[in-house]
Amino acid sequence: MNVVVVAAHPDDEVLGAGATLARHVQDGDAVHAVVLTDGALSRYGKHMVGELQASGVAAARHIGLASVRFEAFPDQRLDQIPILDLTQHIESVLTDLEPDIVYTHFRGDVNADHALVAQAVWTACRPYCMPNLRLIAAFETPSSTEWASTIDGSPFRPTLFVDVTATIECKLSAMACYASETRAYPHPRSLRALRERASYWGSVVGVLAAEPFLVLRDVR
Ligand SMILES: [Zn+2]
Numbered sequence: 001m002n003v004v005v006v007a008a009h010p011d012d013e014v015l016g017a018g019a020t021l022a023r024h025v026q027d028g029d030a031v032h033a034v035v036l037t038d039g040a041l042s043r044y045g046k047h048m049v050g051e052l053q054a055s056g057v058a059a060a061r062h063i064g065l066a067s068v069r070f071e072a073f074p075d076q077r078l079d080q081i082p083i084l085d086l087t088q089h090i091e092s093v094l095t096d097l098e099p100d101i102v103y104t105h106f107r108g109d110v111n112a113d114h115a116l117v118a119q120a121v122w123t124a125c126r127p128y129c130m131p132n133l134r135l136i137a138a139f140e141t142p143s144s145t146e147w148a149s150t151i152d153g154s155p156f157r158p159t160l161f162v163d164v165t166a167t168i169e170c171k172l173s174a175m176a177c178y179a180s181e182t183r184a185y186p187h188p189r190s191l192r193a194l195r196e197r198a199s200y201w202g203s204v205v206g207v208l209a210a211e212p213f214l215v216l217r218d219v220r
Pocket of ligand 1: 008009012111114141
């Protein structure tokens with residue numbers, strides 16, 4: 001199977017689905033990451049673009065991804081890109097990768113880039129566009145999904161739980177490659193909080209560690 005994770009920023013692919021991607025790799029699937037923005041220019045400046053990409057490559061190597069692509073959309077400014085351009089770009093990348101499964105952001109996230117990527121991926125993956133596509137699911141991005149406003153929409157209520165007991169440590173070492181993006185505990189992007197979060201979601205469904213997803217479309 002071909003699995004593609006579409007992320008707004010370098011690190012979202014690991015935060016949201018890193019341990020699940022590692023499971024896909026163990027199962028023999030070809031797993032690809034598409035990262036749409038540089039993740040740097042709005043906060044750090046140009047010098048960090050290369051460093052974040054190097055972190056992303058190291059994280060991808062840890063998980064065993066078949067490829068990771070860094071697109072050149074502007075960090076924290078996806079609202080300045082016509083949604084049609086973003087959608088068509090994603091559609092062309094996904095058409096190339098022929099995914100069976102797509103993971104992407106939750107539309108209600110506090111981060112505006114996440115919401116726009118979620119919207120564009122949903123449109124790009126409309127029925128009849130990608131013949132192999134069977135599952136689209138939204139992941140939780142720690143430090144964004146749980147910070148969403150409760151006024152604007154439905155909260156993230158996962159419907160798919162992946163048992164990542166065997167791969168949670170792989171996710172954490174992949175996240176450790178993003179040294180600039182991890183924080184001290186109890187921040188949600190600390191390694192300890194990520195481990196605790198996986199334990200929490202695991203406890204919800206009776207396994208030691210889980211990553212949660214909201215199924216957007218499942219065709220069987
Ligand atoms: Zn992000």
